[in-house]
Amino acid sequence: MSFVPVILWTDGLIFALLGGVLALVWFIRRHPHLSAPWAAVARRPMATGAALVLAVFVVIGLLDSLHYRARLSDSPPGRPQYSVEVLSVFDKLVGKLRTHQEKTYSAPLAMQLYAKEFVERDGASVRDYPRLKYGGAHLKRADERMPDIVRRALVGVAQGLAVGVLLFGLLAAWQTRRRRIALRPWLASWARGGLSWPGRTLVLVVALLLMLGAVTVRLAAGYHVFGTDKVGQDVLYITLKSIRTGLVIGTLTTLVTLPLAIVLGVAAGYFRGWVDDVIQYVYTVLNSIPGVLLIAASVLIVQVAIEANPERFDTAAARADIRLLALCLIMGVTSWTGLARLLRGESLKLRTLDYVEAARAFGVSHARIISRHIFPNVFHLVLISIVLDFSGLVLAEAVLSYVGVGVDPSMYSWGNMINGARLELAREPVVWWQLTAAFTFMFTLVLAANLFADGVRDAFDPRREGRP
Amino acid sequence: MKPLLRVENLVTRIGVARVVDGVSFHVAAGETYALLGESGCGKSMTALSLMRLLPDGGRIASGTVRLDETDVPALPERDMRRVRGGKMAMVFQEPMLALNPVIKVGDQIGEALALHRGLGGRVARDAARALLDSVGVPDAARRLDTYPFELSGGLRQRMMIAMALAGDPELLIADEPTTALDVTIQAQVLDVLRRLRTERRMGMLLITHDLGVVAENADRVGVMYAGELVEEGARGAFFAAPQHPYSRMLFEALPRPGDAGRLATIPGQVPRLDAALSGCRFTPRCPFAIARCSSESPGWQDLGGQRVRCHLAGMLPMAGVRERVAHAATERASRPLLQVDGLKVHFPIRRGFIQRTVGHVRAVDDVALSIEAGRTLALVGESGCGKTTVGKALLRLIEPTAGSVVLGGETITARNASTLRRQAQMVFQDPFSSLNPRMRVVDALLEGMDALAVGAPATRRDAVARLLRQVGLPDDAGDRYPHAFSGGQRQRIAIARALAVSPRLVICDEPTSALDVSVQAQILNLLKDLQDELGLAYLFITHNLAVVDYLAHDVAVMYLGRIVEQGPAGEVLRAPRHPYTQALVSAVPRIEPQGAPAIIRVAGDQPSPLNPPPGCHFHPRCPHASAVCRQIYPERTDLGGGHWTRCHWVAGQT
Structure with missing residues (x-):
């Protein structure tokens, strides 16, 4: 075999999530009352268009999550040795985009470098823009x-x-x-x-x-469509690679948020009394700590832990991946309170409804009442908040990486791109393409997610029922 | 006489649905015109069209509305604002929602006064006080400075009426003004409306579904069905001989005292108005329909003072369509199925940081009941008297504070609650909130059987099918979700769910109060049939005395958490002894001409159970209260035949 598959933590979770979503889709298709609002979403032109754009991003992200290590060409046949560089199927597909590295900055679609250098021409040393190795x-x-x-x-x-x-x-x-x-x-x-x-x-x-x-x-x-960065790497490639980071942050964080928010929110609303008091105190306290401070502290702790145990990570990718996962966990732990509060309120209302009382009159257990009567009736809220939160999380990653407490600096992410471009903005002539590329992609993803979320909210919001 | 309001061929559309379709009527000054019909017939839409307050997408498509000389649909919105609340005003159904909770009522009335009469300051305040006096609000000067939440439902509705009167309207539109109120309060509010109409010579458009309210208040009556007016006439003639089959059936569907027969029901439902309708709209539900009815829409036929839109006008048989099937007389069993003694439910009131208990709301205070198998005990009282709490405490949905419950010879404690759950079940008031919208009917019915392990798991599916047949639902109902059913059908499902565990006692908490008359009749018939068939005992919790009369064998009247009178239904309702029961019975609006003694009106509202009056709880409202009533809670006075009451006045008479 010429390669060995590498399953990073986030890869595993992403595909587990994908499996979960597919199972949910299968379940929803079998239940007419669940599939009806989705059919309504599909009837909205705006939501459908946005979903298509999102789908393109998701496919790129998924391809980029299939990691492997190639076998070194000079390894002995009996004991294969593999490269320390972790590549993905996406890297393989884009091929030369990754390897065509220039010396330093070049503008989008340029054939020369961005800065003058001394070049040998006709035997004489001239100061001019040198030609690019690959671009043009x-x-x-x-x-x-x-x-x-x-x-x-x-x-x-x-x-x-x-x-x-x-x-x-x-x-x-x-x-x-x-x-x-x-x-x-x-x-x-x-x-x-x-x-x-x-x-x-x-x-x-x-x-x-x-x-x-x-x-x-x-x-x-x-050419280099979006130019090259400081070390001459293709910006288009970096931007495309950043999609996976954005998606991981946007989805895996919710994976952490959901169980916390659902269990604690519904429990607080349904049981009331001291359970409610404890849960409310917890999220009030959590809410009153500045989020960025908490995240910064946690990320630093994780960073120290990683550096203290270098032997646990065989590649740099694995190290960066653990930090990404830690960031998702921490952001999830700090962002469940909003949804939990919403679910608490809704459960407080639902528990007084007659059908819950009827179930109690039959002596149905609390667990069953919650799973059959309360949860299915708050699920639309969960769904709406997942799609609405997604775009917020993608943006939060950019801000955190910019501040320096986000993902690993070696990881491709829009936040890191913006952070890298920050210093170059002061240059004359200005290096604008890195920022533009990151901005364009992030904007497209977030806009598509928001438009899709709007469609989902309109279709699931009972108050808007019957309206176009 | 020139009419005050003249409506000709009014057509109102919401989207494609013609919610009001060619309605014509007129209202004279000093006259009450009642629009009668079931929900979804277009009564409220007619009123909103007159006020031009239609919901989004609604518009008046054609027709004229003339108020005096004003052409209402043609007015620009600016002038319309002056007409609204000025020349015509509206009182809404829900006084809770129609008042702004964060503005003092005095200021809300002042707003209307400033707008329509240009009054301000001292003068406006005096005018507002005069208005409150005229609607019979006691202590008017102080009430001006209260917020809506400090007022009871009856007072709030009076405030609404006072606000409506602020612009000296010539026409008052009252949209179900008393539907949300208790009978004794309803009687007070209707009194106010009647008096105001005579004093101010206003025209009044009364919208209601309650034939009793119409009989006592209207001068002329219009019956609406599916957006059309189908019958119109003077009150006397209409109540003597309703001509349209729909009006007839509304009468037949009404439970009446001393009538043990089955109620007539109107099959089917009001048709959807967004579909194309041809011919007479009542045809599919009409027992008299002939071929012509489904093809040709009937025109108005004059029948000496009454007008009716029916091809068979004047040709209908005079006799009722009610089938008289006597229900099996149930034998009194020697031993009661349910025996409740000293039941108390007190809710602690907690205040402050450490949640110290500072007092108790005595929602249920020392209630004793007993029901025999196969019989119905009705628990009657106004809202807030604790009757629903009794029902829930019996099922331990609310943990009782004290008292013993013996069911089928077994004392129920917290430990053997599952015995209780198999033997007693509950049917709730609101058919829309009593079924989980995300659960199929079959799952809802199976839930109880699974939880209580009734029957072998393999046989449960068959049991569900049998239950659905028993409550008159189609066989494929099980696989559908609740939203596919109408209110009446949902209530049938709720009954089937309760019956799924084969209980011997069913607690019915106002099972018909959210339903239309014709559907109510179906449910009452079903409950009676089930009782005959299965020998069920019912604890029937309600405020509707007509239903009690029809269904119950025994009646217990509750006031502020205590039973004040109990006995056989016939005796309690026909010869009530407690002053409260007397007031309750006489306050019910009746269709029959009042030959009965003058109506007893009780003043004021039910006090809060947080702080009940000392002595007899009823004494502040009681016309017969004496010194002893203010000090000592009365003992039981036995009146023979199982009829007893708690009243010093009655005790003094015997």
């Missing part, structure tokens, strides 16, 4: 660059469009076949937006994503 290396002259970029972009658009049209054709064929209608009326009702699902939005967003993807792939083959 296929070009002979500087004036070929612009036409080449335009050509690549147009080819990318054309290819994306072609694939989009092909997919649309397949969709149309499948739909008309299934509903046994002619193509023309189907096309007409699609164009009118008269389908039962947001067909226009779906097709447009897919086409747009395909074109964008194709253009990026085309350009990335010959």
